[in-house]
Amino acid sequence: MAAAKKQAKSNTSKEDLLAYYREMLLIRRFEEKAGQLYGMGLIGGFCHLYIGQEAVVVGLEAAAEEGDKRITSYRDHGHMLASGMDPKGVMAELTGREGGYSKGKGGSMHMFSTEKHFYGGHGIVGAQVPIGAGLAFSDKYRENDRVTFTYFGDGAANQGQVYETFNMAALWKLPMVFVIENNQYAMGTSSKRSTSTPDLYTRGEAFGIPGEAVDGMDVQAVKAAGEKAVAHCRDGKGPYILEMKTYRYRGHSMSDPAKYRTREEVQKVRDTRDPIENVRELLLQGKHASEDELKEIDKEIKGVVNAAADFARESPEPSLDELWTDIYA
Ligand SMILES: Cc1ncc(C[n+]2csc(CCOP(=O)(O)OP(=O)(O)O)c2C)c(N)n1
Ligand SMILES: [Mg+2]
Numbered sequence: 119m120a121a122a123k124k125q126a127k128s129n130t131s132k133e134d135l136l137a138y139y140r141e142m143l144l145i146r147r148f149e150e151k152a153g154q155l156y157g158m159g160l161i162g163g164f165c166h167l168y169i170g171q172e173a174v175v176v177g178l179e180a181a182a183e184e185g186d187k188r189i190t191s192y193r194d195h196g197h198m199l200a201s202g203m204d205p206k207g208v209m210a211e212l213t214g215r216e217g218g219y220s221k222g223k224g225g226s227m228h229m230f231s232t233e234k235h236f237y238g239g240h241g242i243v244g245a246q247v248p249i250g251a252g253l254a255f256s257d258k259y260r261e262n263d264r265v266t267f268t269y270f271g272d273g274a275a276n277q278g279q280v281y282e283t284f285n286m287a288a289l290w291k292l293p294m295v296f297v298i299e300n301n302q303y304a305m306g307t308s309s310k311r312s313t314s315t316p317d318l319y320t321r322g323e324a325f326g327i328p329g330e331a332v333d334g335m336d337v338q339a340v341k342a343a344g345e346k347a348v349a350h351c352r353d354g355k356g357p358y359i360l361e362m363k364t365y366r367y368r369g370h371s372m373s374d375p376a377k378y379r380t381r382e383e384v385q386k387v388r389d390t391r392d393p394i395e396n397v398r399e400l401l402l403q404g405k406h407a408s409e410d411e412l413k414e415i416d417k418e419i420k421g422v423v424n425a426a427a428d429f430a431r432e433s434p435e436p437s438l439d440e441l442w443t444d445i446y447a
Contacts, residue, residue, distance in 0.1 A: 177340025273304020334362030
């Protein structure tokens with residue numbers, strides 16, 4: 119609640135707050151539904167939920183402009199929804215159905231939408247970082263003023279390819295924002311056990327890349343930091359690092375035994391820092407919405423998510439002919 123009181127001083131408009139509330143709630147309810155479908159055996163393979171981290175993508179999307187690109191890891195459903203991809207197509211892909219973004223052949227970690235400038239979905243830790251530099255290079259080459267948001271985790275931040283990318287991005291002044299989603303864990307390993315310095319935003323210093331730590335549970339703080347970073351890139355000054363201090367509530371993936379942290383630790387974050395609860399408080403305190411109006415929004419979002427789940431379940435599995443499509447030989 120302390121965080122909400124602090125935010126109450128901000129002058130974000132009622133419309134913007136309501137939009138953030140809706141967008142974060144859509145991700146949360148979608149992920150809860152995905153968790154249920156996984157439990158029912160309707161989603162196979164890996165499934166990494168984004169619950170807890172919603173303010174990061176919603177805040178940054180609010181700072182983005184049409185045509186800006188985004189690329190991320192396997193914890194990607196929130197990024198897809200925030201970029202405007204259709205929940206029906208995402209859910210159908212999770213369940214391996216023909217109506218999915220990859221015709222049911224990709225699953226949770228392999229979806230793309232060139233229309234929404236979303237470039238995946240990458241299962242290899244850190245692999246999206248150099249690819250993000252390639253996207254940013256293409257925009258620089260075309261002189262089109264676009265920016266690429268390249269998301270990766272605290273665990274990925276210890277990988278060599280990240281620093282090779284920092285070097286090239288700084289050398290060529292690529293218009294890209296490196297977004298480190300520091301949710302404090304890489305699978306079952308606390309960043310305290312794996313990471314030499316807690317402040318990942320300083321990791322670009324050797325390359326001359328400015329960085330900033332952001333409360334990744336506060337959507338307004340995320341948006342403000344995002345705007346600053348994007349302006350830096352559009353001014354031709356090269357890359358920028360944003361370290362989002364965030365937290366994931368669920369396990370690493372659906373098959374995580376969660377023995378590496380206590381329930382109390384998770385509950386404490388939920389009780390004191392929850393990004394959706396923070397905006398809810400702000401809406402109520404500012405008398406921008408009543409409890410009933412917020413309940414109505416929740417109902418509406420649940421309807422969207424249920425419709426996505428129904429669409430997925432009704433969509434057929436891909437036909438055998440699809441085995442021979444979309445293949446490079
Ligand atoms: C190159 C590579 N090494 C190991 C793995 C197994 N693995 C999958 S996710 C993960 C942890 C990454 O954590 P982090 O970057 O913090 O992202 P988060 O899952 O917290 O979003 C690991 C080690 C992998 N997929 N790819
Ligand atoms: Mg992590």
